[in-house]
Amino acid sequence: MAFHCLYSKQKLDMSLPVAVSYRRLRIAVSFLLSFLLASSVTALRSSQAQGPAASPANVTATPARSRLHQALLDLTNSWTVLCVAAHPDDEDGSTLTLLRRKYGVHTVSLFSTYGEGGQNAVGPELYEELGVIRARETMAAAEVQGSEPHFLGLRDFGFSKSAEEAFRVWGEKEALRRMVLQIRQLRPDVIITNHDTTSGHGHHQATGRLILQAFDAAADPKQFPEQLRQVSPWQVQRLFVRAFSGNPTSTPPPQAQPVVTINPNELDPIRGTTYAQQALAALQKHATQGPWPKTIAPNGGRIIRYALVRSAASAQSLPADPKTVLDGLRLPETITSKLQSPTIDNKPLTESLDTRDEVLVALINARKAGAFTAPDEVARLDPQRFHLMSSRLDRALAIAAGVSLTLNLNPGSPGDQLPEGDRESVLVPGMPAQFDVSIANQGDADIEVKRLALRGLTVDRPLDAAEKLLPATDTSRDTRITVPKTMSVSVPSSEHLYDGRLFGEPLVATADLEIEGARFSLVAERRIDVAPAVEIRTLEPSPYVRTPSTRSLPLSLNLTLTNHLSTPFRGLVRINGPNLETGREIALQPLEQQAVKIEVRSALIPSRITSHASQKAATLIASIELPESKDIVTRRPVPTVYADARVPAKLLVGYVPSFDATLKRSLTALGVEARELTIDDVQKGELSNYDTIIIDNRGYEAHPELITANDRLLKYVADGGNLIVFYHKTNEWNPNPDRKRPQLAPYSIIVGDERVTEEDAPIIFLQPHHPLLNFPNKITQADFANWIQERGLYFPKEWDQHYTAVLATNDKGEKPLKGGLLASSYGKGNYIYTSLVWYRELRAGIPGAYRVFANMISYGKSIRK
Numbered sequence: 087m088a089f090h091c092l093y094s095k096q097k098l099d100m101s102l103p104v105a106v107s108y109r110r111l112r113i114a115v116s117f118l119l120s121f122l123l124a125s126s127v128t129a130l131r132s133s134q135a136q137g138p139a140a141s142p143a144n145v146t147a148t149p150a151r152s153r154l155h156q157a158l159l160d161l162t163n164s165w166t167v168l169c170v171a172a173h174p175d176d177e178d179g180s181t182l183t184l185l186r187r188k189y190g191v192h193t194v195s196l197f198s199t200y201g202e203g204g205q206n207a208v209g210p211e212l213y214e215e216l217g218v219i220r221a222r223e224t225m226a227a228a229e230v231q232g233s234e235p236h237f238l239g240l241r242d243f244g245f246s247k248s249a250e251e252a253f254r255v256w257g258e259k260e261a262l263r264r265m266v267l268q269i270r271q272l273r274p275d276v277i278i279t280n281h282d283t284t285s286g287h288g289h290h291q292a293t294g295r296l297i298l299q300a301f302d303a304a305a306d307p308k309q310f311p312e313q314l315r316q317v318s319p320w321q322v323q324r325l326f327v328r329a330f331s332g333n334p335t336s337t338p339p340p341q342a343q344p345v346v347t348i349n350p351n352e353l354d355p356i357r358g359t360t361y362a363q364q365a366l367a368a369l370q371k372h373a374t375q376g377p378w379p380k381t382i383a384p385n386g387g388r389i390i391r392y393a394l395v396r397s398a399a400s401a402q403s404l405p406a407d408p409k410t411v412l413d414g415l416r417l418p419e420t421i422t423s424k425l426q427s428p429t430i431d432n433k434p435l436t437e438s439l440d441t442r443d444e445v446l447v448a449l450i451n452a453r454k455a456g457a458f459t460a461p462d463e464v465a466r467l468d469p470q471r472f473h474l475m476s477s478r479l480d481r482a483l484a485i486a487a488g489v490s491l492t493l494n495l496n497p498g499s500p501g502d503q504l505p506e507g508d509r510e511s512v513l514v515p516g517m518p519a520q521f522d523v524s525i526a527n528q529g530d531a532d533i534e535v536k537r538l539a540l541r542g543l544t545v546d547r548p549l550d551a552a553e554k555l556l557p558a559t560d561t562s563r564d565t566r567i568t569v570p571k572t573m574s575v576s577v578p579s580s581e582h583l584y585d586g587r588l589f590g591e592p593l594v595a596t597a598d599l600e601i602e603g604a605r606f607s608l609v610a611e612r613r614i615d616v617a618p619a620v621e622i623r624t625l626e627p628s629p630y631v632r633t634p635s636t637r638s639l640p641l642s643l644n645l646t647l648t649n650h651l652s653t654p655f656r657g658l659v660r661i662n663g664p665n666l667e668t669g670r671e672i673a674l675q676p677l678e679q680q681a682v683k684i685e686v687r688s689a690l691i692p693s694r695i696t697s698h699a700s701q702k703a704a705t706l707i708a709s710i711e712l713p714e715s716k717d718i719v720t721r722r723p724v725p726t727v728y729a730d731a732r733v734p735a736k737l738l739v740g741y742v743p744s745f746d747a748t749l750k751r752s753l754t755a756l757g758v759e760a761r762e763l764t765i766d767d768v769q770k771g772e773l774s775n776y777d778t779i780i781i782d783n784r785g786y787e788a789h790p791e792l793i794t795a796n797d798r799l800l801k802y803v804a805d806g807g808n809l810i811v812f813y814h815k816t817n818e819w820n821p822n823p824d825r826k827r828p829q830l831a832p833y834s835i836i837v838g839d840e841r842v843t844e845e846d847a848p849i850i851f852l853q854p855h856h857p858l859l860n861f862p863n864k865i866t867q868a869d870f871a872n873w874i875q876e877r878g879l880y881f882p883k884e885w886d887q888h889y890t891a892v893l894a895t896n897d898k899g900e901k902p903l904k905g906g907l908l909a910s911s912y913g914k915g916n917y918i919y920t921s922l923v924w925y926r927e928l929r930a931g932i933p934g935a936y937r938v939f940a941n942m943i944s945y946g947k948s949i950r951k
């Protein structure tokens with residue numbers, strides 16, 4: 087809302103003096119809305135509009151002219167194109183952007199998963215926490231593309247090599263059911279996808295297969311008939327699969343398939359950038375999956391080719407040299423005659439962009455003449471298309487008229503004043519919440535307010551509003567709703583990825599308005615998280631791992647609590663477990679966030695250990711209680727793990743972390759004295775004191791300065807140190823003169839792209855007597871049981887003969903990969919490179935991983951012995 091902020095800070099009543107005092111401003115605003123580009127808007131605003139102006143950055147982000155252009159362009163196109171993708175960032179942003187920004191196509195995207203099994207290039211979050219972030223990134227990318235994202239909510243269990251593995255986890259029928267339901271709801275005319283049935287990630291292949299099945303199943307009333315109570319069968323007209331160069335698409339063979347070529351390098355005259363540049367800006371929103379290119383290559387973005395792999399019997403054929411995937415498709419005449427877009431002198435409204443008054447008149451006339459409506463017998467043929475176009479006309483009217491609707495949670499409501507960067511606002515069960523619904527009229531005409539309403543939290547409530555809204559005024563209505571006591575919470579979001587409560591409760595404000603006798607509606611929708619009165623925001627460490635060196639130490643938990651109430655909170659924080667109960671009083675100021683540390687002597691861990699195979703000890707429960715009633719406000723479980731992982735006494739370990747605190751926590755659990763090393767420490771510090779130094783996974787990528795400091799690390803090894811380097815990707819590790827990156831290991835290691843994705847893949851001990859498998863912990867097959875997600879990735883494919891390959895492992899039907907754990911002596915010291923996923927297993931508290939890790943950090947000592 088570029089201009090909304092001009093008014094929102096101050097509530098205006100409708101009295102004349104106020105309206106007049108804003109008159110000059112209004113003239114500036116309506117002038118700017120109609121005539122000027124974003125840059126000029128910024129300049130004029132600062133000279134003319136003193137007072138509560140929006141920041142220039144906001145104005146540039148949503149230039150009024152391109153918004154109006156898009157709304158008018160949207161009136162000329164009633165087609166829907168759906169892009170199906172397995173993971174966030176697999177969507178074809180270039181084609182989605184071009185279809186919407188150039189042609190006004192209704193573009194939607196559908197993702198099989200939230201991508202929670204992927205990696206995180208920018209932060210410590212993995213798994214469901216990563217899924218939450220990637221859902222947000224996807225929404226931000228869609229905003230740039232002008233598309234509308236949807237999710238199937240299938241589980242992303244990490245990299246997979248086959249569709250079969252994906253279907254084992256997803257259930258093929260269940261996955262198909264969800265995709266068919268989405269197609270029947272979204273009713274796309276054309277589906278596009280980057281995924282064929284045989285290439286790449288197993289999730290991609292499985293998604294490619296599901297689309298082929300769903301193309302037919304969505305149209306077949308015998309398939310999933312229970313859905314027909316809610317939706318109708320839907321026949322997609324065409325299905326296109328991306329033809330990557332050198333990649334065959336699925337059946338039939340490529341040469342038989344008509345191809346659409348899409349060049350995204352054309353300049354968007356409205357936004358002043360190419361569609362490829364806009365698509366790259368969208369891709370960059372998927373920050374966890376970066377790093378992405380910063381700019382489009384000088385020769386332009388990649389040309390995209392789509393092969394037509396399925397057509398409905400009713401679909402018109404693709405003409406020669408098609409410009410888009412929609413070319414040649416026609417709707418029945420009975421429908422198209424009712425979908426005529428408004429014009430001025432027989433020209434599309436986009437050509438009158440600079441005479442906004444004329445555009446507004448044309449839109450008003452169109453609405454009064456019943457544009458995009460049809461008699462029931464016609465509308466019934468394709469109700470969603472009429473609904474789409476009618477709501478697009480609503481939007482165009484609102485933008486051209488300068489009218490906007492906003493819905494906010496009011497100051498003073500729970501959670502409203504949390505520190506910046508925190509969750510903006512939450513609802514608390516049993517507590518009242520105050521909402522503000524505002525309509526602002528920044529145009530030139532009077533607006534009549536026919537109805538204002540708020541729906542959500544089990545209420546559907548009409549709100550009083552001014553009957554008439556003069557130009558340059560707004561009207562605000564506050565309403566208070568008590569959140570039902572029984573409403574279930576939606577935080578932490580990571581626990582609500584699959585249950586439909588991701589990002590909380592939906593609230594919808596609607597306004598039915600009239601301008602010059604033309605009715606139109608506005609909708610403002612928000613989702614707001616539901617949180618307990620006091621929330622346990624973080625709880626660390628979890629899982630709680632203990633080892634022989636740390637089992638008798640007091641148990642120590644760090645909590646971050648947030649009081650979501652606008653009143654002080656007094657209560658208890660309590661830790662319960664077998665043979666364990668402790669609590670302490672807490673007092674939090676209104677809306678305060680507080681760190682709490684709890685230490686307790688615990689008898690959790692059995693004193694006698696009977697086998698190497700370690701055991702899950704127990705689960706602790708951390709809870710917040712009310713003082714007298716002992717009612718529980720909230721609770722979080724903390725699994726505990728006992729790992730029989732021993733280390734020699736007085737070990738000093740330095741480590742360079744990459745993205746999370748796993749190394750720190752794991753070394754703490756092992757009872758090792760550990761120090762985090764900065765790049766400066768590596769460059770200038772005294773390294774010889776450390777028995778072992780660890781470079782975390784992708785460390786040379788996370789800290790490129792390490793490359794120039796690498797000589798010091800190698801000297802540390804030559805002088806007798808023990809250096810452990812966790813996995814790196816090929817483009818982050820292999821020697822590359824362009825990136826000024828030499829061979830980083832003392833003897834050559836070249837990594838490849840191979841992975842072992844089956845977490846229970848067999849482990850072969852190539853060197854059963856090697857110290858890494860024997861000291862201080864005797865490693866057995868049991869230590870490789872119960873691993874999660876995968877064994878390893880980017881396995882070395884070539885290595886110097888100085889290295890000893892200790893282990894081998896492979897996915898079913900593939901040859902063993904031997905580079906997962908390589909060790910070599912160098913000078914007086916040792917070097918270990920390992921592409922097994924220690925970071926995942928240590929983080930998840932897998933006891934065997936702690937035992938092998940303990941051997942790795944003890945390696946120098948074991949050799950010296």
Ligand SMILES: [Zn+2]
Pocket residue numbers: 172173176287290
């Ligand atoms: Zn993917």
